[in-house]
Amino acid sequence: xxxxxxxxxxxxxxxxxxxxxxxxxxTANIYPPAESDCGIExxxxxxxxxxxxxxxxxxxxxxxxxxxxxIDADTSTNNFGFEARRNQIKSIIEPxxxxxxxxKPEQYQGELFSHSRGFAPVGLWIMPNHxxxxxxxxxxxPCIEHLGRKEVxxxxxxxxxxxxxxxxxxxxxxSDAHESKVRLSTWLDWQKKPNNCRQLSPACALKEGWxxxxxxxxxxxxxxxxxxxx
Numbered sequence: 691x692x693x694x695x696x697x698x699x700x701x702x703x704x705x706x707x708x709x710x711x712x713x714x715x716x717t718a719n720i721y722p723p724a725e726s727d728c729g730i731e732x733x734x735x736x737x738x739x740x741x742x743x744x745x746x747x748x749x750x751x752x753x754x755x756x757x758x759x760x761i762d763a764d765t766s767t768n769n770f771g772f773e774a775r776r777n778q779i780k781s782i783i784e785p786x787x788x789x790x791x792x793x794k795p796e797q798y799q800g801e802l803f804s805h806s807r808g809f810a811p812v813g814l815w816i817m818p819n820h821x822x823x824x825x826x827x828x829x830x831x832p833c834i835e836h837l838g839r840k841e842v843x844x845x846x847x848x849x850x851x852x853x854x855x856x857x858x859x860x861x862x863x864x865s866d867a868h869e870s871k872v873r874l875s876t877w878l879d880w881q882k883k884p885n886n887c888r889q890l891s892p893a894c895a896l897k898e899g900w901x902x903x904x905x906x907x908x909x910x911x912x913x914x915x916x917x918x919x920x
Contacts, residue, residue, distance in 0.1 A: 693754055728741035728744040764824075829907050
């Protein structure tokens with residue numbers, strides 16, 4: 691069996707992609723940094739970036755067969771965003787011999803970087819859609835298209851808009867950069883918990899069919915995963 695790895699930032703990402711791979715019948719290990727064989731003791735973007743050189747060496751020695759990296763773009767308001775995150779990855783993997791082309795609009799479907807000496811390519815997907823600022827939550831929210839559950843999401847949106855309009859709450863409410871996280875977590879908390887889900891989470895939403903599989907976001911991500919691992 692091939693030793694394929696998807697490197698993600700944390701547990702929510704891990705379980706979301708575990709469910710997605712089951713649905714599209716692909717096989718890969720899915721680890722945040724602390725669970726990968728990299729000597730890293732924590733999760734999050736900084737630890738993920740630190741673990742990449744170790745994994746690239748494992749690709750070169752064929753301890754790994756394929757590697758895909760999935761990270762959040764975050765936003766320009768906190769000095770990140772799609773371009774900044776892509777440049778971070780570029781600065782890490784280019785010295786290992788990987789070719790990072792100039793990004794073109796038609797390539798906004800995830801990427802697969804080839805190696806100058808023919809080592810296994812490395813896949814990169816930057817949430818939400820490999821072109822915009824944002825995160826996993828921004829990927830998921832547009833995929834909620836069931837009428838009843840979309841109605842709940844609209845009510846959540848109205849509630850958040852009301853909170854944002856109140857100047858007296860400005861100092862204590864969520865930051866604008868994290869609004870999609872608040873929107874999704876609130877929407878999840880307002881759902882009836884299914885018996886076969888341990889907790890209400892992005893993975894649960896995908897598993898239970900609350901997200902439309904034909905949505906362009908899911909179709910593009912699925913196509914990229916198939917390119918990396920098939």
